[in-house]
Amino acid sequence: MRHPLKTAAALAAALIFSCNAFLHTAAFAQTAPSPEVLKDLAPTGKLRAAINYGNSVLAQKAPGGAPRGISVDLAAALAKRLGVPVDYVEFQAAGKAFDALATGAVDVGFIAIDPVRAAQADFTAPYVIIEGTYMVLKDSPLKDVGDVDRPGIAIGIGLDSVYDLFLTRELKHATIVRAKVGGATAGIPVFLEQKLDAAAGVRQALEGYAKDHPEVRVMSGAFQQIRQAMTTPKNRPAGLAYLKVFVEEMKASGFVAESLKNSGLSEVAVAPAEK
Numbered sequence: 001m002r003h004p005l006k007t008a009a010a011l012a013a014a015l016i017f018s019c020n021a022f023l024h025t026a027a028f029a030q031t032a033p034s035p036e037v038l039k040d041l042a043p044t045g046k047l048r049a050a051i052n053y054g055n056s057v058l059a060q061k062a063p064g065g066a067p068r069g070i071s072v073d074l075a076a077a078l079a080k081r082l083g084v085p086v087d088y089v090e091f092q093a094a095g096k097a098f099d100a101l102a103t104g105a106v107d108v109g110f111i112a113i114d115p116v117r118a119a120q121a122d123f124t125a126p127y128v129i130i131e132g133t134y135m136v137l138k139d140s141p142l143k144d145v146g147d148v149d150r151p152g153i154a155i156g157i158g159l160d161s162v163y164d165l166f167l168t169r170e171l172k173h174a175t176i177v178r179a180k181v182g183g184a185t186a187g188i189p190v191f192l193e194q195k196l197d198a199a200a201g202v203r204q205a206l207e208g209y210a211k212d213h214p215e216v217r218v219m220s221g222a223f224q225q226i227r228q229a230m231t232t233p234k235n236r237p238a239g240l241a242y243l244k245v246f247v248e249e250m251k252a253s254g255f256v257a258e259s260l261k262n263s264g265l266s267e268v269a270v271a272p273a274e275k
Contacts, residue, residue: 033082033242040239041107041232042084049075049086050100050109054093054158054183057130057204057268058110058228070128071110073259074230078108078246093182095160101231108243109231112162117231122240124247125274126227127256131203132163133222135188138215142198145221149174154196158186163200166224185209202226204265227271248274 033041041047051059051067059069067088079086089106091097101109102120113123134155136142148155153174157164159182167176177196179186184205191199199206206218230243250256256270 034238036238037242038082038084040236041078041242042082043107046085046087047075047079047082047108048089048106049079050097050106050111051075051088051090052092052094052097052110053090054097054161054186055202055205056184056208057128057202057265060263069263070256070259070265073255073262074110074127074247074250075108077250077255078243081246093158093160093186094162095182098160098231101233104233107232107239110228111231113227113229114162114165116165117162121231121233122236123229123231124240124244126229126271127247127251128228128260129269129271130226130228131222132166132200132224132226133203133206134198134200134219135191135206135210135216136198136219138217140197140217143219145219145223148198148223153198154194156187156189156191156194156196156199158182158184158201161186161201162226163202163224167200170223204268244274 051071053059053061058071059067062068067090072088075086075088089100091100094111097109098111098117098121100106101111111117111121113126134145134148142148149171151173154177155167155174156177156179157167159178159180161182164176164178177190177194179190184202187199187201188209190196203218203222210216210218230247232239232243251270252273260266260268260270
């Protein structure tokens with residue numbers, strides 16, 4: 001028979017946990033979306049969400065071909081909260097997804113924050129942070145990311161990716177060789193075909209390739225912390241304000257971490273709360 005004092009203590013602990021959970025949820029709970037929010041985020045009566053398969057951290061295809069991943073889960077949760085259906089608009093590269101967002105062809109996107117892009121779209125705080133790094137041949141003399149920015153070094157990179165934008169600003173000596181397409185692994189073919197010194201990309205994508213190709217290695221350091229955020233076209237203030245609160249709630253509630261875990265990406269860092 002269970003001791004009555006232990007039972008009471010367990011009940012008290014459970015009550016405290018429930019109260020804390022309630023307060024935690026209440027602190028982030030949003031009110032029902034206003035007409036202005038719905039006009040900004042679902043002007044056609046549905047939420048048109050840009051899904052970028054070019055970054056496997058954000059989206060993948062399920063065995064049956066349906067989209068899955070953190071961006072898909074966030075879009076579905078947002079549509080449910082807005083009370084509208086979701087329409088997944090699929091892209092193979094971030095640049096294409098951003099172009100659709102900037103022109104209003106989609107209502108929300110999942111795009112890395114960059115000052116160049118901020119001129120055409122508005123961003124929430126990040127929900128995940130991923131690393132931009134380099135892949136080189138296994139016997140390359142380049143050991144650290146700091147070794148790459150030297151005269152005579154050429155880097156393969158995906159067109160219009162956030163690391164393309166970043167490295168275009170930051171590199172002082174190395175040369176960028178852009179692929180004709182975007183995507184987290186788009187720099188790999190040009191790196192191999194043109195015998196370049198390195199390929200730049202998202203760590204998870206590069207490591208996925210290197211796992212099956214022992215002739216290459218991925219550097220342990222990072223040249224960039226890529227802040228992935230939710231995005232909406234310019235001049236949608238009510239929608240943007242709603243998205244900002246939504247993202248903070250999804251991080252704080254554990255939704256983002258659980259979605260990443262379900263995608264097999266538990267190592268990806270959930271962004272800290274926005275101060």
